[in-house]
Amino acid sequence: MFRLRPARSAGLVLGTALAALAAAVPAGAHPSSGAVLALPGVTPRAETATLYDDEAGGNANADDPAIWRNAAQPDRSLVIATAKEGGLRVYDLDARQVQAIPAPPAAGPDDAPGRFNNVDLVHGLRLPSGRADVSVTTDRGHDRLRIHRIAPGRAGGPLVDVTDPAAPPVFSSNQDEINDQQTAYGLATWTDAASGRSYALVSRRNRTTVALLELTPTATGTVTYRKVRTLDLPSAFRLPDGTSWTPCGEPDELPQIEGMVVDPANGMLYAGQEDVGIWRMRADLTAAPKLIDRVREYGVPGVYDEETEECSAGTDPGFGGTRLAADVEGLTLLTEPDGDGYILASSQGDDTFAAYDRELEDANEYEGGFRVTATADGAIDGSEECDGAAVLNAPLGTKYPHGLLVVQDGHDTPVDGDREATNFAFVDLGKVLDGIDD
Template identity: 75%
Template sequence: MIPTFVTDRARWPLATAGAVLAATAVAVPAHASAPLPALTPRAETPPLHDDEAGGNSDADDPAIWRNDADPDRSLVIAAVKEGGLRVYDLDARPVQSVAPPPAPGPDDAPGRFNNVDLVHGLRLGPSRADVAVTSDRGHDRLRIHRIDPARPGGPLTDVTDPAAPRVFSADQDEVNEQATAYGLATWTDRATGRSYALVSRRNRTAVALLELTGTATGSVTYRKVRTLELPSAFRLPNGATWTPCAEPGELPQVEGMVVDPANGMLYAGQEDVGVWRVRADLTGTPKLLDRVREFGVPGEYDEETEECVPGPDPGYGGTRLSADVEGLTLLAEPGGDGHVLVSSQGDDTFAAYDRELDEGNEYEGGFRVTAASTTLDGSEECDGAAALDKPLGRRYPHGLLVVQDGRETPAAPDREATGFKFVDLAKVRKALDD
């Protein structure tokens, strides 16, 4: 499986069974079948509601910003779709709400912030600043917000260049089809100092590399460097060709992504397939590290129920992840130790893989985030996660893990709710070390 590069796009042939199965032959440790540890959160954000009364806010993806001058005043910045961005303090209390841009026309979609990540020390005019970079699925653009904790009215200020281009779409008609910017991770190349966003495309297999650049006026724009297309079809050992079941016209998309800054490797979760590893500059050959349990299971889309009806399982799937693969984050300890953490949405668990490339990113265990009390519940159907393994003041001296909860305890009857849970990172380390 050697990709062929053209101008800005890498294309893949049909993935062969030998390549796929060899890439996923990760040794299963003896404790893999044991019950996973249950970790409890320390705090949770107020519930968000995806309805008119709740501002169409739907929790999705968090990022953790450390205030180096005062770690106790560090922040969690979260994408909440049509609700825009929310900023929380370390007690999970709201600090700021940032609305997405409005729809450009009466028949167009409004802004919809899907994923968020941070860039530290990006040059903005004559100075440097930390920024939050967000994928705006509604407009097929990136939005960039400067972070200033001393700013009156809230720490985030929109510094997106008004001329910043669409990521994938040629015009507004294509934007309205919603095959737009979706998942997102940032990366600063240590060799060059240049900063990038890696952005996936909704209902497609594409991942684009965008270079972020500051303008003389202090705004931020971006340009596309290249695009990688991951496989959408896989040849199985029984000779069949398998494509994950989806609504007609949709391909298996990527959302959760994270880059290991130590080695410049991108880890990308193709939701119905598994976890890929590839160079963050999108060159080289992607490797499928692990598969979802549903890998290879045939399915037929039922238009009446808008669901896929699965067929018999041929037994080619993995043992640790259940579709969808969602939030990915990095627990990066000094010396190359640490883990790539992956949200296994289908069974409400988190899987941890070693960061060591020469050891094949071995699976090293997992955990659940469960209720701490009748009022502080756990994380279910998790969409996004972020870890920061630096001291964050008196509340989290060992670091913090923030995970999305797709089924937050409702604040009112018959009303769906989402939110975020804050977990002491010391609990995560202990669970993975035991």
């Protein structure tokens, strides 16, 4: 059995069985030793229809979800998710699609098309018509943010595009740079409790840059943004033996960041540098970042092969972590009313999820992990190579009274020939909070 259960006085704590599983892995264990965390599993309650990344399927590829709670009617809460060139998908709590929003077309015949990568929510954004909840999405294809007001019960679907048509590129200075696709990629939203201002933190594809953008409503009711500052994470690292290490990748590509989440209680941003590990930094990007955990592959030399477009790994020097296998992907925050909870991270390389304590005093201590596995009858498969995840620890009516965890599945089954198939799995958070029997 594994158990994440309410403590009598301190929110969630890890059950002794899960703690023992984590402790059983030696501190020096690395991929080359064959050591793998034997983590317990939770099963989904529902899954969305398969998205296919080809012309027949609309070039749709599931990536990142966000969960919007309908406070008036929790049973009618929504999951908003990106489908890359397929745009946005909106699902109800039965994982049925209720709206599909296409990505914007290419600016010209030789330009990159719209491609929605990551999505997050801002609650109570001040608009001329009053406060509203909005979704914010990175459009990697056009290097812009797309903002949609959430209007539950609207006849045409709950999302209404309120993006300012004059919203600027996030990182690029012209269309040629946009077409190079070193563009807006990962995303986390944040509302500063002190000022009430809302922001989007956006990472740059194939670079180590994170930008802080303030969301600013216009007089016409649309939303734009302005860049406040940027921060560059390292691309090369000094190892304990005195050597320097750079993660292997294609020429001119730096170790990028995608999965990000902000803890609103302390204004800390957690960012997953895919081939490196998880960083913690101030969400206003005014202080030096701290690497709180490393992937197992950290420090492993590699040589890029242009013919195969793969990296050949050298000998593992033993400087990596034990809980994450590259890539580090979707990060999400599981909160408790009393301030306890976890940062959850997708360990894409071994199909697991890692949980870290929110408390800074505990230095974001690793608390254990789990897998999302197929149901016993095989009717719903689990999650493999998960790109994005979202969790909400709040009652969502009769379907998910203990909350909901939504994870991307990078290999939906059954497969359909060579078509790339992905979707999203819905997990009752009660299975994570209360535990399951093996």
